[in-house]
Amino acid sequence: MRLDDLDLRLLALLSERPRIGDLELSRLAGVARGTVTSRLARLVDAGVIRGYEPQVDLAAAGFAVHAFVSLQIAQGRLEDVRRGLEQVPEVIEAYATTGDHDVFCKVAARSHEGLQQALLAVDTVDGVTRSNSIVVLSEVVARRVLPLLHTGDPPDPARAAPPTP
Numbered sequence: 001m002r003l004d005d006l007d008l009r010l011l012a013l014l015s016e017r018p019r020i021g022d023l024e025l026s027r028l029a030g031v032a033r034g035t036v037t038s039r040l041a042r043l044v045d046a047g048v049i050r051g052y053e054p055q056v057d058l059a060a061a062g063f064a065v066h067a068f069v070s071l072q073i074a075q076g077r078l079e080d081v082r083r084g085l086e087q088v089p090e091v092i093e094a095y096a097t098t099g100d101h102d103v104f105c106k107v108a109a110r111s112h113e114g115l116q117q118a119l120l121a122v123d124t125v126d127g128v129t130r131s132n133s134i135v136v137l138s139e140v141v142a143r144r145v146l147p148l149l150h151t152g153d154p155p156d157p158a159r160a161a162p163p164t165p
Contacts, residue, residue, distance in 0.1 A: 006039060008150060012146055014049075065109045068104065069119065071122070082094070090115075
């Protein structure tokens with residue numbers, strides 16, 4: 001899906017003010033409320049907007065110890081590993097990858113002891129043959145998507161929104 005200027009503007013406004021209503025969003029974007037409602041529905045239907053849940057700061061919620069864990073897995077066992085990792089609540093993300101390791105995970109825990117227990121649980125997942133962990137010291141760049149979205153192809157002028165007032 002190609003995003004135009006209005007899509008990008010709506011996404012930026014939602015990122016800045018996640019609890020904003022359609023009426024205020026339409027006022028700030030300089031377009032009709034119906035336009036905002038239909039655009040948001042289109043972005044949701046296309047999977048661009050996946051949800052409206054709050055962004056939880058894990059450290060503030062008591063899970064300040066994070067690590068990245070790379071896994072080597074037995075050939076053809078990705079589905080078994082996925083099911084196993086889903087049973088470890090400390091695994092907050094996991095991706096199949098290329099390179100020397102097959103799966104890359106992010107793990108969060110309340111303490112170093114909790115991290116050790118989580119790593120032991122990951123090591124016992126059926127299909128995992130080897131793991132390597134790297135403890136996070138600090139976040140250098142927080143997760144962000146808007147700068148990336150603004151680097152795409154130029155917007156389609158036929159779909160461009162009127163300039164912001």
